[in-house]
Amino acid sequence: MSKGLKADLSKCTGCQMCTLVCSGSHTGKFNPSESRIGVEDVFPEPGEFKLAFCIHCDEHPCVEACPVEAIKLNESLDIYTVDKETCTGCGACVDACPYNGCWLDPSGSYSIKCDLCNGTPQCVEVCPKGVLKR
Amino acid sequence: MIMMGDGYTGKVLRVDLTKEHITTEPLNREWAKQFVGGKGLGARYLFEELKPGTDPLSPDNILSIWTGPAVGTFVPLTSRYAVVTKSPLTGTFLDSYAGGFFGPEVKYAGFDGVIIKGRAKKPSYLWLNDGKAEIRDAKNVWGKDTYATEEIIRKEVGHRYARVACIGPAGEKLGLISSVTSDLTRNAGRGGTGAVFGSKNLKAVAAKGTLGVEVPDMDSFLTWTKEMVQKDVVENPDHAGMITDGTPILVDLSNDAGILPTENWRTGVFEGSKGINSDAIKSRVLARKKACFDCAIACGSWSKVSKGAFKGAATEGPEYETLGLCGSNCGIKNVEAIIRFVEDCDRFGLDSISTGNAVALAMELYEKKVLTKKEVNGLDLRFGNETAYAKMPGIIARREGIGDALADGTKRAAKRIGKGAEKSIVEVKGMEYPAYDPRGSIGMALAYATSDRGACHMRAWPVAAEAYGSMDPWSPEGKAAICVEDQTRTSIKWSFIFCDFYSVNFANMAKYYTAVTGVQSSEAHMRSIGRRIWNLTRAFNVREGFARKDDTLPYRMEKNPLPDGKPKGHAVPRADFEKMLSEYYKLWGWDDQGRPTRKALEDADLRDIVGRLDYLS
Numbered sequence: 001m002s003k004g005l006k007a008d009l010s011k012c013t014g015c016q017m018c019t020l021v022c023s024g025s026h027t028g029k030f031n032p033s034e035s036r037i038g039v040e041d042v043f044p045e046p047g048e049f050k051l052a053f054c055i056h057c058d059e060h061p062c063v064e065a066c067p068v069e070a071i072k073l074n075e076s077l078d079i080y081t082v083d084k085e086t087c088t089g090c091g092a093c094v095d096a097c098p099y100n101g102c103w104l105d106p107s108g109s110y111s112i113k114c115d116l117c118n119g120t121p122q123c124v125e126v127c128p129k130g131v132l133k134r
Numbered sequence: 135m136i137m138m139g140d141g142y143t144g145k146v147l148r149v150d151l152t153k154e155h156i157t158t159e160p161l162n163r164e165w166a167k168q169f170v171g172g173k174g175l176g177a178r179y180l181f182e183e184l185k186p187g188t189d190p191l192s193p194d195n196i197l198s199i200w201t202g203p204a205v206g207t208f209v210p211l212t213s214r215y216a217v218v219t220k221s222p223l224t225g226t227f228l229d230s231y232a233g234g235f236f237g238p239e240v241k242y243a244g245f246d247g248v249i250i251k252g253r254a255k256k257p258s259y260l261w262l263n264d265g266k267a268e269i270r271d272a273k274n275v276w277g278k279d280t281y282a283t284e285e286i287i288r289k290e291v292g293h294r295y296a297r298v299a300c301i302g303p304a305g306e307k308l309g310l311i312s313s314v315t316s317d318l319t320r321n322a323g324r325g326g327t328g329a330v331f332g333s334k335n336l337k338a339v340a341a342k343g344t345l346g347v348e349v350p351d352m353d354s355f356l357t358w359t360k361e362m363v364q365k366d367v368v369e370n371p372d373h374a375g376m377i378t379d380g381t382p383i384l385v386d387l388s389n390d391a392g393i394l395p396t397e398n399w400r401t402g403v404f405e406g407s408k409g410i411n412s413d414a415i416k417s418r419v420l421a422r423k424k425a426c427f428d429c430a431i432a433c434g435s436w437s438k439v440s441k442g443a444f445k446g447a448a449t450e451g452p453e454y455e456t457l458g459l460c461g462s463n464c465g466i467k468n469v470e471a472i473i474r475f476v477e478d479c480d481r482f483g484l485d486s487i488s489t490g491n492a493v494a495l496a497m498e499l500y501e502k503k504v505l506t507k508k509e510v511n512g513l514d515l516r517f518g519n520e521t522a523y524a525k526m527p528g529i530i531a532r533r534e535g536i537g538d539a540l541a542d543g544t545k546r547a548a549k550r551i552g553k554g555a556e557k558s559i560v561e562v563k564g565m566e567y568p569a570y571d572p573r574g575s576i577g578m579a580l581a582y583a584t585s586d587r588g589a590c591h592m593r594a595w596p597v598a599a600e601a602y603g604s605m606d607p608w609s610p611e612g613k614a615a616i617c618v619e620d621q622t623r624t625s626i627k628w629s630f631i632f633c634d635f636y637s638v639n640f641a642n643m644a645k646y647y648t649a650v651t652g653v654q655s656s657e658a659h660m661r662s663i664g665r666r667i668w669n670l671t672r673a674f675n676v677r678e679g680f681a682r683k684d685d686t687l688p689y690r691m692e693k694n695p696l697p698d699g700k701p702k703g704h705a706v707p708r709a710d711f712e713k714m715l716s717e718y719y720k721l722w723g724w725d726d727q728g729r730p731t732r733k734a735l736e737d738a739d740l741r742d743i744v745g746r747l748d749y750l751s
Binding site: 044047122 | 318352427429438
């Protein structure tokens with residue numbers, strides 16, 4: 001049973017309020033390219049939205065793939081998060097993840113992925129259509 | 135002084151397409167304080183830099199794209215960008231807006247505004263990326279429709295989610311009712327923005343950025359704006375219909391009030407309204423709700439036609455204006471046909487309001503035998519003939535046959551056709567009426583006449599109080615005051631840039647302004663900026679030669695009473711119209727010819743433009 005966010009994509013309107021609040025609260029800037037959740041709009045065909053985020057799977061291949069042990073266990077939440085200082089931005093975790101759950105920051109210097117905002121995910125709080133659940 | 139975290143990027147991009155020269159300069163901070171962004175800043179730069187009398191389709195015209203300080207932040211419903219230029223359709227100041235995703239991307243790419251002059255030697259597009267800009271060869275997209283253009287440019291610049299504002303074939307052929315289209319279905323639609331792009335050999339502006347937007351205090355900003363999203367957007371009773379239905383909810387309201395334009399403004403009651411209203415969309419074509427960036431309302435509907443002659447057509451909407459002008463006004467009783475028509479308007483880059491009016495004009499003239507079948511491209515162009523109707527966007531965009539006249543709007547088309555056709559057109563300053571008939575809501579006649587860009591419903595909207603509300607819809611009393619109040623509010627609202635569908639008041643705009651820029655504000659401060667902007671755009675138009683003589687009432691509105699429904703027997707009496715107009719000028723402190731007086735300009739803190747207006751010297 002993964003510990004990450006769950007999404008009901010049928011309700012998603014593609015408004016990206018999740019990416020705004022995520023980037024704002026994590027980086028101090030509104031900048032969807034630094035968000036830990038990604039929204040794709042695929043129109044006109046098939047006419048749907050896709051969300052990308054770390055589902056905090058049990059197998060965590062990212063942890064196994066990281067050559068510098070930058071993806072560390074957060075014991076209170078029981079999830080793995082990226083330690084920005086240790087991460088070298090090599091991208092091994094990005095290649096290893098089968099869920100498109102992590103990617104490099106626009107600077108290319110470290111990997112970013114969902115950290116569940118210390119237990120109160122901001123995207124869940126602001127999603128106006130109830131797409132996201134913890 | 136470098137200012138950090140005030141919503142602005144602080145940079146304006148300047149592009150000279152003739153010289154193939156690009157520079158970046160600091161935003162004029164004094165003007166930013168006085169005019170905020172979007173409409174206001176765009177108007178101030180245009181007033182300063184455009185020589186009066188400039189041909190809108192000449193290289194000397196200035197084409198600018200503006201964001202606002204709130205664009206790209208969590209301030210709700212601020213996804214919009216403004217295209218600001220001199221209109222080739224009306225000859226006035228022009229500001230056209232679109233939501234979607236392009237506006238925020240321009241900010242993230244590092245620019246508050248982009249000012250484009252000149253004419254490229256060959257078809258080109260502009261690529262904005264993280265503080266840099268490049269003029270690129272458009273040979274692979276020239277001639278292509280807007281959908282294909284977006285897809286190809288994304289591949290060329292190597293960003294799957296680059297956002298693209300582009301023109302279709304209509305803009306390339308300098309059609310004066312052509313639009314700028316972004317995110318497939320969003321249009322800076324009115325006034326011929328597409329033709330200005332086309333005249334500059336500019337196919338598109340594409341943007342992608344990772345620079346972000348900063349505000350003074352992120353923590354308190356987020357805490358407060360999250361609360362506002364809930365209380366003032368999601369739970370705001372003004373938004374209930376927009377959340378459940380979106381703009382199509384107005385079809386029934388207008389039809390009941392007898393103001394739904396039908397068969398080229400012959401009547402305001404449409405017998406086929408049940409096939410084009412919100413229920414028809416929800417039960418027949420709605421695939422899913424779709425929002426613009428940063429919007430909790432999500433009024434948009436992605437609609438697909440799954441059977442019949444128009445199977446495969448899809449669009450976002452159709453919106454009320456399209457349902458009215460391209461639906462009832464053309465006698466079209468099925469939303470599926472409208473979806474085919476408006477998808478083509480988007481693909482070809484046509485303004486659906488003006489295009490619907492133009493097709494309806496051709497239909498009326500064909501039925502009256504002013505135009506022969508041969509003259510309308512061999513089509514049986516009766517009202518309601520879906521097969522013929524669906525061919526018209528392509529015909530207009532490519533200027534084929536009758537399309538050559540219609541492509542420049544109804545005023546020019548009627549002049550070319552002659553034979554009394556000018557009695558069948560419904561426009562102000564060359565811009566076609568939106569879908570609210572003033573014969574059943576008289577204040578709209580004043581709103582259309584006094585809008586700064588020609589007949590427009592997004593500067594003042596007295597219909598809310600009249601036909602949709604409790605005010606007498608045939609009395610001229612109090613209508614000038616509504617227009618003045620609405621124009622003041624929308625002027626500041628289009629400067630943040632807020633969406634029309636956020637019912638945000640002056641007091642909350644002041645709070646947003648402070649939260650984004652760090653500068654103290656108040657309701658009075660917001661009002662003063664709104665008044666300043668409206669005086670400025672009026673002064674721009676007066677400098678171009680516009681005055682009371684141009685704030686007109688269309689022949690049909692004055693001379694042809696509505697035959698059905700609640701407004702049966704009503705036209706717009708000339709005396710009432712003139713009375714509203716005089717009262718309106720007085721409320722603004724303008725002279726009886728509608729020209730801002732020295733005092734009005736000084737009161738609006740526009741002393742620095744007084745010397746630039748010949749009529750005041």
